[in-house]
Amino acid sequence: MSDIVVENREGMPLISIRGEIDQSNAHELEQALGHTLRVGSRFVLLDVSRLTYMDSAGLSVLLAATRQLRGSGWLGVVNPNSDLYRLFELVGLTADPGFRVFEGSSALADAQAAITEVLGW
Amino acid sequence: MNFAASGVERVIRVRAQKDQLVLVRRFVEEVAREASLDAEKAFDLKVAVCEACANAVEHGCEGSGFVEIRALLGHRRLTLVVTDSGCFRPPSYCDGPLPKRGLGLPLMVALMDEVVFTRSPAGGTQVSLSLALEQ
Numbered sequence: 001m002s003d004i005v006v007e008n009r010e011g012m013p014l015i016s017i018r019g020e021i022d023q024s025n026a027h028e029l030e031q032a033l034g035h036t037l038r039v040g041s042r043f044v045l046l047d048v049s050r051l052t053y054m055d056s057a058g059l060s061v062l063l064a065a066t067r068q069l070r071g072s073g074w075l076g077v078v079n080p081n082s083d084l085y086r087l088f089e090l091v092g093l094t095a096d097p098g099f100r101v102f103e104g105s106s107a108l109a110d111a112q113a114a115i116t117e118v119l120g121w
Numbered sequence: 122m123n124f125a126a127s128g129v130e131r132v133i134r135v136r137a138q139k140d141q142l143v144l145v146r147r148f149v150e151e152v153a154r155e156a157s158l159d160a161e162k163a164f165d166l167k168v169a170v171c172e173a174c175a176n177a178v179e180h181g182c183e184g185s186g187f188v189e190i191r192a193l194l195g196h197r198r199l200t201l202v203v204t205d206s207g208c209f210r211p212p213s214y215c216d217g218p219l220p221k222r223g224l225g226l227p228l229m230v231a232l233m234d235e236v237v238f239t240r241s242p243a244g245g246t247q248v249s250l251s252l253a254l255e256q
Contacts, residue, residue: 020143020146022139022142022143022146022171022175023139023142023175023178023179024139024140024142024143053146053164053167053168055168055171055172055175055225055228056172056175056223056224056225056228057175059224059228060223060224063224082161083160083161083164086161087168087228090228090231090232091224091228
């Protein structure tokens, strides 16, 4: 139902999710995010451009990660579709300083530039 | 008779297991198409119905029972009724600051025009999720 790929883009963890996240597989996203947080990443990019569905199980995972990163960094979501964006808004993620949304064709590059700027590289 | 005609129902019955939620989503997509919902409403309905089913699976009868989803298209109103054989319970806040399922109920309420919980005398729980349809 979903594919989760974790890679390293110029030192930044990038998690790409494809398909649908619900109660049956949200733990896979939790594991992928948990791993990047455990190794001390302050900025985590989540490419959701090919994610078509997410419900409270997945949203809870994003909320927990956002809460953990808030203050020192953020969870950057790349190209959510309009339905997912509405859910992010509804649960308060988009208003959280620990959560960022990057959109458009240069979204990934913008996200990486934002991180580079903060880290002063 | 077409589902789009008033008063017609569609039903799906799935095992009360997490891996069946995908079948529920395909069913809701079909219902939404037949009721001519726009893409946004169709997505909202899918989330709300899946949340109700996830509650049924988690709090009701995981592994041991069935969940039934009945779609009723009435006059300017689409209702999906999720029935299980267990007992709805509010999310528990005892096992950490962020309960896994604590968002389900607020999402259902936020996305639907009306949400009604009914406990049946036989012991099951029914969640009725309605959307007002444009003329």
